[in-house]
Amino acid sequence: MATFTxxxxxxxxxAPLPKPRLSELVGKRAFGYLNWTHNRHKIHRRDVLDALVSDMLAQAPDHIAITGDLVNLALEAEFAPSRAWLESIGTPERVTVIPGNHDAYVRATQNRFAESWGSYIAGDETSDHGAAFPAVRRRGPLALIGVSSAVPTPPLMxxxxxxxxxxxxxxKTLAGLAAEEAFRVLLIHHPLHSDAHNKRLTDSSEALALLKQHGVExxxxxxxxxxxxxxxxGxxxxxPVIGVPSASALAHGRHPPAAYNIFSIRRDGxxxxxxxxxxxxxxxxRVREIRRITLS
Incomplete structure (x- = not known):
């Protein structure tokens, strides 16, 4: 079997963050906007993201997975540019997206990501290109399983x-896939383990129990x-559970600069x-190779 990347x-x-209407700057968005204008706009740079994406596309991967937080405050004006950015990377056949907590930042627009990115989210068997999770997409030998941990939360959470x-x-999805000869990849925004109480996946124990029972690769x-x-x-x-830095970030504090991963997957007997x-x-x-690791 040929290698799939x-x-x-x-x-x-x-970035840049569209100028919000005054009526949008209430509750959690007010805190987020202050954080963006004072700190985050210095960290998340469009030139960094563009350089990283250009390098990634030059590697000609067979498929691209993006695990959320495309936008910042989930303003109405953020979603059309985010869709255009996705289209600049590739078609829904070549790109799979799941949402992050910033994409469902507040209740008023918690479903806008699904409306904007539906064809990049939808599973193969979803006829209306809507966002129903889990969403299964088969690409080459892979079964990509997208789930959503994105929910509106209070300020500072x-x-x-x-x-x-x-x-x-x-x-049910994992049980069905267990009988197939597919390389199963679970896509989720939040890590399965977190030491930070305000950033954790609150039902991680239930998710871990499912993985222990059914497994993925x-x-x-x-x-x-x-x-x-x-x-x-399993x-x-x-x-293996692999996390990656922000694709637009400069190094700051304990956080490394922007990076991405490429996984080369093949069947060997x-x-x-x-x-x-x-x-x-x-x-x-400049983007360069940092390291190579054999996972399995």
């Missing part, structure tokens, strides 16, 4: 939640804006082989 980036936090209905549907996430590599229990072996290539931006705003 999957690129993964996350948390582009697209960035937690995620799958919820009983989505977990129940995910259990790989879990990809964003949210923490750092390089992350952990493993969780039914037969441990499952009865086993899957997967190699991770990490590429990131340096101080000269």
């Amino acid at each position: 999957l690129a993964h980036l996350s948390d582009p936090h697209l 960035a937690t995620g939640w799958l919820g009983p209905s989505q977990l129940q549907a995910l259990a 790989l879990v990809l996430h964003g949210h923490d804006h750092i390089h992350s590599a952990t493993r969780v229990e 039914p037969k072996r441990q499952i 009865a086993a899957w082989r997967c190699e991770q290539i990490v590429r990131g931006i340096n101080e000269a705003r």
Whole structure:
């Protein structure tokens, strides 16, 4: 079987931020806007994102996965530019997206990401291109399983939640895929483990129980804006769980500069082989290979 390459980036936090209407700057958005104008606009740079995406496209991956936080405050004016950005990367056949907490920042626009990016989110069997999770997309030997942990939260909170209905549907999806000879990739915005109480996946124990019972080959996430590599229990072996920094960020504090991953996946007899290539931006705003890791 030929090698299939999957690129993964996350948390582009697209800049510039459109000027909000005064009526939009209430509650959580007011805090977020102050944070953006005082801090985050210095960190999340469009030139950095453009350089990273240009390098990624030059690698000609077979498919691209983006695990959320395309926008910042979920303003109405942010969604049309985010759709245009997706279209500049590729068609829905070549790009899969799931939402992050910033994409469902407030209740007023918590469903706008689904309306704007529907064809990039929808599973293969979703006829209306709507956002129904979990969404399964088969690309080459891969079964991409998109879930949504994106829910509106109070100020200063960035937690995620799958919820009983989505977990129940995910259990059925994973059980069905277990019988297939597919490389299963779970896409989720929040990490499955987090030490930060205000940023955690609140029902992670339930999600971990499903993975332990049914298994997947790989879990990809964003949210923490750092390089992350952990493993969780599966039914037969441990499952690699890989996080990636923000795709638009300059280095700040403990957070590294923008990076993305490419996974080279192939079938070798009865086993899957997967190699991770990490590429990131340096101080000269040039993208280079950081390291290669054999995952399985």
